[in-house]
Amino acid sequence: MFGPKGFGDPFGDSAAPPPPTRPPIVNAIADITEQIQRTCIEKGREPSSVKLVAVTKTRTVEEVKLALDAGVEDLGENYIQEAREKARKLPGARWHMVGHLQKNKVNLAVDLFEVIHSLDNAGLIRRLEKRCEARHRRLTGLIQVNLGDEKTKYGLKPDAVFSLLDELRDSPPEHLRLSGLMTIPPPVSDAEENRPHFRRLAELLDEIEERKYSFWSGRELSMGMSDDYLVAIEEGATMIRLGRKIFGARH
Secondary structure: OOOOOOOOOOOOOOOOOOOOOOOHHHHHHHHHHHHHHHHHHHOOOOHHHOEEEEEOOOOOHHHHHHHHHOOOOEEEEOOHHHHHHHHHHOOOOEEEEOOOOOHHHHHHHHHHOOEEEEEOOHHHHHHHHHHHHHHOOOEEEEEEEOOOOOOOOOOEOHHHHHHHHHHOOOOOOOOEEEEEEEEOOOOOOOHHHHHHHHHHHHHHHHHHHHOOOOOEEEEEEEOOOOOOHHHHHHOOOOEEEEOHHHHOOOO
């Protein structure tokens, strides 16, 4: 029977080794997951209805692998080349294009990504559709909406979203599944300041569904980043894009 030192303790002065310290990235993901679950439960939502997309821009393969090992399945990239280099070394992840997609990068994008978050014109959509058909691929596409009317950001104004969808009626995409909206709201000091933008995006999605476009098939809302993702979830986000919250400040 084991007891205090000197009374049957077979280890004598040796103490049990301390438990290994988890990397900060692993701790961050655990905290984020708990916050997602708590917020969803408070709003009467299933936690599984929110997808965490870890944005890996400028992050090392080692950092990204830690995130994958901690349970992250979806990775977001702003640039094609960065995504290609990481994807070669990190098989099995689902890649999301979260940055602006140039038309001359369409072929590479179709072969690499599962979801394109940044559609904003009919020409780009048609190029993606043509390439998807040629490659026997099916992708998910989200239309980027510029709710803050910021000149430095891509995306359509809300009214222009309907103009785009009307333009696609005659030759709707079949391999590129249009299933939701994405927005990058203005930077703010208080997450509550972005609540109206998130609420407006959800309302815009409702309006799209009311118009019953035959080629529209989904209810994805890609909104919420490191400083405001909990507010975004409260307003209906189904995808949140977190970089700094997971990986820390960029080097």
